[in-house]
Amino acid sequence: MNTPSSPLDRAASIPQLRRLLADDVLQPDEVRHMEKQIRGQLPWKLWLDRGLLSLAVALIVSGIGYFFAHNWTHLTDTDKLGLAGGAVLIAFLGSLYAGADHFVGKLLLLAASLLVGVFIAVFGQIYQTGADTYELFQAWALLILPWVALGRFVPLWLFWIGLLNLTVGFYWPVSLNRPFGIFGVLDSEACFRAETISLFVLNFIALAIREGSSRTVKVPWLDRHWSAWILLAATLTPATCETIFEILQTWNWSTSANPSSVFIHCVLALVLYAALIGGIFAYFFRIHPSLPALSMAVLGACCVLITLAARVFVFNGGPDMAGVLMLMAIVILLIFGGGVFLLREISRHLPSTE
């Protein structure tokens, strides 16, 4: 995006004019006149038109929902399935009619994908399949996969990734009761570990696909900056949580059943997390320059470092709370200050930022 060189050539706003008035740069009469001109060009008719339409659609859809809620107990199972399935079909046909290349068509495809979930929920309610929650999300993701592949719509693709995340997230707690799960019987700590690691791997793969597609194969519909940030956040969050978890596990490591295992897990997590942050820095500094992505990595690293510092300084039953709190404050200042300093230095050398 080209930024105008002079602030005088950027779009004016009323709050900006008020600040200039407060600085005595403009006079009240001048500001009044300029504001009148700005207000005259505000698209209030468009906002009113779209607002009335959105509100009307929401009210009518809610009314239809209330109608079905009133009659739900009087409907037969066939009617219920027919209605749910019919909604999916109507949305899908509407998408085909509008055209998959048009925004309205893509929105209708997204709506159809959402309604598939409603259909599965109704199906599960009627037939009491006894399926676990993760199986419902798994089925949902599988059923809409063709639409995701052919729809070429980033929000739909991210929604599908979200479904996979939910599938994985709901799988591991259930696996506690499954002696023949992938990794055998898991205790709660191993379950948490498995969840965070699998979520990290899943979202990392999605991020890699996104970055690889937009860079090498040049898939234009995937090339949306914000999708990279969302996937990076989804990758960093479980990795950060897992690393913090391993650090916190060492709090009572001397009294745990397997102290060496606890220590090894912590060191391994820290090493791998450092490698991840280093990789993110290398990629988003050299290959795909992005200050927001680097900022996310710095924030995650700061959280881990602070947890590590707290673990090191706050011993079990530490006697001197005042001293510890002061020390933690200094450490936080150093860590966050260092992170911001690093980002500011990087921003000066970034080829181009988003």
Added chain:
Amino acid sequence: MPTIRQLLSQSEIIPDPTPERLQQIEAALKDDSQSDMPWYLRLIVAVGAWFACLFIIGSFLALMGFHDDNRSGYAIFGGILLIGATVLANARLGVFMEQCCLAAGLAGQGLLYAGLLPDHDPLGNATLISVVLAAALYLIYPDFLMRMITSLIAIQLTLEWVLHWRGYDPAASLFFSQSAPEIPIWIPALVAVCYIVRVVVMAGCFVPVIRQSANLAPLGYALVLSLAAWPLLGLFGFAMHSGPIFDGILYPHHYPVWLNYINPVFTAVSILALATWAAGGTGAWKIHAIPFAGLAGVLAVIIWTGASTILLPVLLIMLGFFTQRRVILGFGLILLPIFLSFYYYNLSLDLLAKSATLIVSGLALLLLRSLLRRGEIAEQPTL
């Protein structure tokens, strides 16, 4: 949107701005432009500053010890924090120090309250402290958030004090029952006056073109939050009750009905006044007579049907839109579906009747929209 250069060149008041004048404005715009730090960096700085500050304060409190006998110590320490934060904030040492001062200033105020409030009936003292702090900090502390937060605290405490005046307990009316105690007649009058004053002052912070507009903005935002606070609390507290609910107080049904319409009518009048101002003054009534009459009619229907809780979000949406305050606009857009949902949820109708009401309401809005599209050609630029 026009640029400042275009507005200046089109201005009848400054027909030919001199290069010196343009340079002066450009320099002011460069100073005024927000810190060269992007918002996500400012967020990281703020998180670090707040955590560090709170740990430092916690360290000093741990040194002092958490005893009831130390309350005077809390007050002194709080005062020192507040004075230090104010001095450093005025030195404008950067974003990090700005956030540290904000955290320290708020913590200092909290310690002042903890140290100075009596155990018995603390509301009056808290109100006095909050008003003094808000007034003092507004004048000497040059930070938007600090001014807004202290103003909001002062406004809410003052409202609570007013409502508890002469021993009246609003909680008794909040959970209304058949045998609810009598509510004195001056309570609704006070509530109405408080509401009217807040709306007028809020509009006064954003609408008139005065030199203090930018400095009054934090107070305006505090009033926006204050106006929404009681209705929101009222909605969540009164989910099972029907009837006109405004400003969190549900008046007994045996009271005069007009009591419940003071606030809605005033809000509707405010909306009309705002629309008039945005259209360029009362002269617009002659040019756009039908739209204004239609607006008045719609507002009257909303009040008559008892859906007056949506008037406040509509007022905020209009205020935010015509003053280009995106936060207020966004806040109003969030509140509107919430208040509307609660209105329909609380209707004393069965599901089928509610369904019909919703569908008819939706169709009425579609009809209104089609009438507007016929009456005016919507040739606005896309958003």
